[in-house]
Amino acid sequence: MRLFLLPISTRRSLIYCEKLHEKAVAERTIFDKVTVKANETWAGWEKDDKALWNWKNKVTFYGNHALKQIPYEEWGLKTIPALTTKRRKAILEGTEKYHVMFPGLYLHQEKVPEILKKLATERQAMHRSKIVWSVIAMPFTIPFMLIPVIPNLPFFYLVYRTWSHWKAFSGSKHLEFLLANNLPTPNPSWELDEVYTAGLMYPNRLISRAAPRPTKEQAEEVSRVVEQQTNDGAEDVMVLQRWNGKLIAEQFKLPDMEVEIERAVEQVEKSIKAKDELVEEKLELEKATAEAGKTAKDALPKDLIHPLEELDKKIHEKAEDIAEKSDETTKR
Template identity: 65%
Template sequence: MRLFLLPISTRRSLIYCERMHEKLASDRTYLDRITNKANETWASWEKDDKSWKNWKKTLTVYGNKALRRIPYEEWGLKTIPPLTARRRQAELEGKEKVEVIFPGLFLREEKVPGILQQLATERQALHRKRMIWSIIGMPLSAPFMLVPVIPNIPFFYLVFRAYSHWKVDQTNFITALSGSKHLEFILKNKLLRSVPSSELDEAYTAGLMYPTREISRNAPVPSREQAEDISSIIEKQTNNGSEDVMVLQRWNGKLIAEHFKLPEMEVEIERAVEQVEQAIKGREELLEEKRELERATAAPSKALAEKPDNKIQKKADEVGKP
């Protein structure tokens, strides 16, 4: 199993898991088959122009917008496979290696375990809480099944959200938040091997050097010196870690995915970059509003302190006259 830890900004990172061995069709569970069927149906609806009033395609447009609002951390953890008894044993015995690949110039190696530990543990309570609310909402949305023609989208969405927050370890029937639990197990047993990637360093550098994907494709591969210079500039922009600075461009996700031959990674990167950009922009807007409020509230008192009242000043001038 190979993990990618991709810094989106200087404070936020995306985890993505590449499964080295996909399941054979005969080994897939009913849950796997249902999930695959749902994905195929959704993809066909995205291209369907013949439905009544084009409702299928319209639904997928709004559905995809809703899915993009799901935190990228959740999507990343979902790529990590469940910790079955067979996989647990294979990892403990060293039969299945676990690597984490990251851009060493844009993410210090000593920070990797801490970031992974945070990703593995900080959202477990949140996923459990949201899973419970999704399950509670499922029977409340069931009456929508009576609506003819159009499927019960609210119900299926809640089922999907519950499944996203909760996967079942199908071997031992132990309920678990599988991605985070598996990652936590790997870290606890020190099974992870860190692998700084020069290819990722080059990809990140190109994304920060060039304005578009097309220019980046045609440009020469950045040298090690250029990568170190760009990394140094980013470090200075953080003001000793006080500022959160973007290090990955949205258009660059496709190039990284193509380089590692992982087309599914592109969507994960684009979603993560979009969400982090919005978060940074929102925080900057809040800080600017706070500064404006502070200036507005400080201005009257400052003016009063610096400029005496006209009547008082006039009276003082009269008293001072001979």
């Protein structure tokens, strides 16, 4: 089984597990059958524009928007299958091999175990808690069953979130078990280095396809520039472009990987941008208040400064009176 550890930025990575094969219909569990049916229903709703009040299109539109807000870490863990008794036995006996593929020039091999452990354990408690609260909330959706035509959407949403958290929790436990047994085996991938470098060298997918493949020297130079941009790890720098997800998915013939990468890149980009904006606001405020030796108080309007000065004066006078009385008491 191949796991892909894909750095989105210099501090955040996506884990993706390759699907080995599609199960035959006869081998599918109840969960598999329900999942397939739900996916088919959702796809049908997206195309159905004949429903009353066009509710199916609206539900899928806002539903897809809500799905985008689910953290990419959860989506990544969901790709790892549950740890069955059969898999556990195969791992312990060494009959099933696990490899983790990653771009060695953009993610140092010594950091791989630490990142995998963080991905495996960091969100377990949260997923467990969310499962419990989603189940507890389900009975409160019963009144929505009285709405005609439209199904009980809040109930189905809670069912989906329960399943999603369970899948992510199961994937994290599987990964944790692998790490406890010194798996998976790290495998730096030149193919990933090559695609990552192309994504950083070229402005879009079209040019990247037409341009020559990056050489090893070019890849090393680009990775060195990225390392410099981090200022010795102080800055979080993007290393993966959204349009590059399709090229990576094509490289390894894993079409489902594309949407996972694009979602992760979008979320990390927003997070970095929001952090940068906060830092910029803070710097502007400090610059405004420190200009010409001013303090924050100096930057206040005059009509506010005078009352503050009067209050400050009264506080000092009161403190002096207390000190004098204390001295007199001591002398006595």
